[in-house]
Amino acid sequence: xxxxxxxxxxxxxxxxxxxxxxxxxxxxxxxxxxxxxxxxxxxxxxxxxxxxxxxxxxxxxxxxxxxxxxxxxxxxxxxxxxxxxxxxxxxxxxxxxxxxxxxxxxxxxxxxxxxxxxxxxxxxxxxxxxxxxxxxxxxxxxxxxxxxxxxxxxxxxxxxxxxxxxxxxxxxxxxxxxxxxxxxxxxxxxxxxxxxxxxxxxxxxxxxxxxxxxxxxxxxxxxxxxxxxxxxxxxxxxxxxxxxxxxxxxxxxxxxxxxxxxxxxxxxxxxxxxxxxx
Amino acid sequence: xxxxxxxxxxxxxxxxxxxxxxxxxxxxxxxxxxxxxxxxxxxxxxxxxxxxxxxxxxxxxxxxxxxxxxxxxxxxxxxxxxxxxxxxxxxxxxxxxxxxxxxxxxxxxxxxxxxxxxxxxxxxxxxxxxxxxxxxxxxxxxxxxxxxxxxxxxxxxxxxxxxxxxxxxxxxxxxxxxxxxxxxxxxxxxxxxxxxxxxxxxxxxxxxxxxxxxxxxxxxxxxxxxxxxxxxxxxxxxxxxxxxxxxxxxxxxxxxxxxxxx
Numbered sequence: 400x401x402x403x404x405x406x407x408x409x410x411x412x413x414x415x416x417x418x419x420x421x422x423x424x425x426x427x428x429x430x431x432x433x434x435x436x437x438x439x440x441x442x443x444x445x446x447x448x449x450x451x452x453x454x455x456x457x458x459x460x461x462x463x464x465x466x467x468x469x470x471x472x473x474x475x476x477x478x479x480x481x482x483x484x485x486x487x488x489x490x491x492x493x494x495x496x497x498x499x500x501x502x503x504x505x506x507x508x509x510x511x512x513x514x515x516x517x518x519x520x521x522x523x524x525x526x527x528x529x530x531x532x533x534x535x536x537x538x539x540x541x542x543x544x545x546x547x548x549x550x551x552x553x554x555x556x557x558x559x560x561x562x563x564x565x566x567x568x569x570x571x572x573x574x575x576x577x578x579x580x581x582x583x584x585x586x587x588x589x590x591x592x593x594x595x596x597x598x599x600x601x602x603x604x605x606x607x608x609x610x611x612x613x614x615x616x617x618x619x620x621x622x623x624x625x626x627x628x629x630x631x632x633x634x635x636x637x638x639x640x641x642x643x644x645x646x647x648x649x650x651x652x653x654x655x656x657x658x659x660x661x662x663x664x665x666x667x668x669x670x671x672x673x674x675x676x677x
Numbered sequence: 678x679x680x681x682x683x684x685x686x687x688x689x690x691x692x693x694x695x696x697x698x699x700x701x702x703x704x705x706x707x708x709x710x711x712x713x714x715x716x717x718x719x720x721x722x723x724x725x726x727x728x729x730x731x732x733x734x735x736x737x738x739x740x741x742x743x744x745x746x747x748x749x750x751x752x753x754x755x756x757x758x759x760x761x762x763x764x765x766x767x768x769x770x771x772x773x774x775x776x777x778x779x780x781x782x783x784x785x786x787x788x789x790x791x792x793x794x795x796x797x798x799x800x801x802x803x804x805x806x807x808x809x810x811x812x813x814x815x816x817x818x819x820x821x822x823x824x825x826x827x828x829x830x831x832x833x834x835x836x837x838x839x840x841x842x843x844x845x846x847x848x849x850x851x852x853x854x855x856x857x858x859x860x861x862x863x864x865x866x867x868x869x870x871x872x873x874x875x876x877x878x879x880x881x882x883x884x885x886x887x888x889x890x891x892x893x894x895x896x897x898x899x900x901x902x903x904x905x906x907x908x909x910x911x912x913x914x915x916x917x918x919x920x921x922x923x924x925x926x927x928x929x930x931x932x933x934x935x936x937x938x939x
Contacts, residue, residue, distance in 0.1 A: 450762055450939045468935075470684065473765035484756040486695045496691040500684065500765045 400426045400578045401447060401547065405456035408439075408446055415454065416442045418602035426546070427575045428609075431593030432582040433661050438599045440582040441481070444549045447580070448478045460547055474501055477545040481552040485524045485532055493524060494539070501543040509542035512568050516561060529556045537565060541572045548579045554588040562588045586657040596657065598664055605672050606664055610655050616674045617663075618647040619656045632670050633663035646674070678769045688766060688774040689782070704790045707740055711791075715798070724802040729795050729812040737787050738830060742853075745779045745834040746845060752838075753845070758939050772931045779831045788814065825919045832926040839933040 401424040409415035416439040424430060434440045445451040446458055449465030449472070458465055463472045486493065490513070498504040513520055516534035524532065533556050540548060554562050569592055573579055580597075583589055596613060598606035617632070623640045634643040642656060644663040664671050693700075711732050715724065751761035761771075792814055799811050817823055833856060837849040 445939060448763065450759060452938055468762065468768065470679065470681070470765050470767050470770070473763060478759065478763055480756065480759050482756050484760040486760075487698060488695060492694060496687075496694055497764075499687050 402459045406453050407455035420603045422604050424578050426578050428595050429579045430595045432597045434599035448476050475546040477540050477543050478549045479540045490520045503544040505542045512538035550581045554585045566592050590657040614655050618645050618651045619653045633667050679767045680769050684766045684770050741783050742834050744783050768935045836930050
């Protein structure tokens with residue numbers, strides 16, 4: 400579905416943000432794209448949807464070059480940016496104006512999601528709060544039923560119930576022929592949703608693993624003392640003890656703590672990355 | 678170059694709906710500004726054709742220029758640029774929509790709104806005892822250069838709106854002024870080459886020249902004036918040059934949009 404080969408991109412030629420990045424993404428998965436500020440997550444998303452052009456290498460989405468911005472590809476590739484533009488008019492007007500551009504737009508699904516997010520369909524977009532606008536945009540993006548959904552920090556600005564609803568609607572609408580990439584810092588909001596983790600560091604993807612494989616290789620535990628886990632790779636202290644990451648020698652079952660995993664990968668890169676390349 | 682009539686229609690419909698409020702407020706504001714201008718400038722002659730024509734022409738050029746700069750330019754900032762670039766239409770469709778909107782639909786809307794107002798003003802003028810001729814729109818459009826000049830003006834503004842990222846208005850004004858005065862200067866040079874000015878009416882000594890590409894060439898000195906009407910061939914040649922500039926500008930707009938990144 401998405402094939403990136405040796406992608407190099409930079410706003411200045413001398414300072415690439417992404418370098419020799421290769422990645423294959425298959426339909427039927429929700430990918431969580433994690434990385435530090437300025438790591439190039441948004442640039443990667445923008446390159447996938449054709450808003451930025453690769454300096455070197457190739458990007459193909461459903462077999463087409465996104466930089467060509469064909470109408471067919473744009474109907475199937477939808478981006479929800481972190482900061483977005485909303486035109487004048489009501490939600491109804493927005494849908495009437497924009498939905499006809501997407502042949503697979505599902506109006507019933509859109510109305511259902513608006514109701515779930517408690518966004519009034521007749522409200523004026525300019526008078527809505529940022530969170531409400533975001534919920535409207537999330538509903539619209541999902542209702543397009545596009546094959547590639549790219550979301551940049553979708554839970555920013557959402558209140559706590561809306562974050563839960565967001566997880567619910569994504570889980571309920573994600574289809575087998577869709578690729579969903581969610582770039583986020585709010586990993587705790589989404590760790591039950593994401594089934595593949597992509598970590599962008601040093602201008603390339605250093606981790607691209609399904610959640611099951613991560614928990615096969617590593618064990619995540621909450622302990623009173625880090626020494627309770629034999630040979631911990633990484634630990635973080637908190638009020639309720641320590642969150643520890645160790646090598647899963649005994650094939651123990653544990654739940655992936657995405658935030659701890661991300662921090663562990665960044666601080667103990669040399670130890671963790673080779674585990675997944677083996 | 679893929680163009681779907683359906684998507685083109687959707688683009689134009691979307692634009693008219695999104696800016697309905699601005700159109701509804703903009704035209705009354707334009708009429709009010711025009712009336713104020715007329716009241717201060719008409720003097721004791723009432724509303725002569727010259728005043729009304731000046732007002733009509735200034736209005737259409739200024740308002741359509743602003744229309745193109747603000748409404749057709751969706752690349753002012755990153756968020757609106759993303760919104761515009763991610764819309765599932767080809768670059769050719771977006772270019773066509775901008776050209777149709779700025780060069781056909783907006784002037785038509787302007788004529789339908791403003792011309793009846795000028796006719797009403799002519800009527801009021803007569804009621805008030807001034808007997809000026811009715812302002813006939815056709816007289817203005819009959820001048821072959823008018824429509825062509827309008828198209829070139831609009832196309833240049835469209836090009837500026839997709840070329841400049843910051844201080845678009847200022848840069849566009851500078852470009853338009855440079856092109857306008859540059860063209861006038863070039864016209865004079867070309868006219869001097871094309872017409873035998875020194876031999877006009879057998880009276881050498883006409884020093885001052887006034888010319889536009891499509892009208893008669895006026896020659897003045899202190900006590901006398903004369904004018905030369907260009908031949909149909911000369912006029913056609915001038916017009917063809919300007920009309921040929923249009924597709925060149927539109928193709929440039931197309932490539933600027935195609936290369937656009939956020």
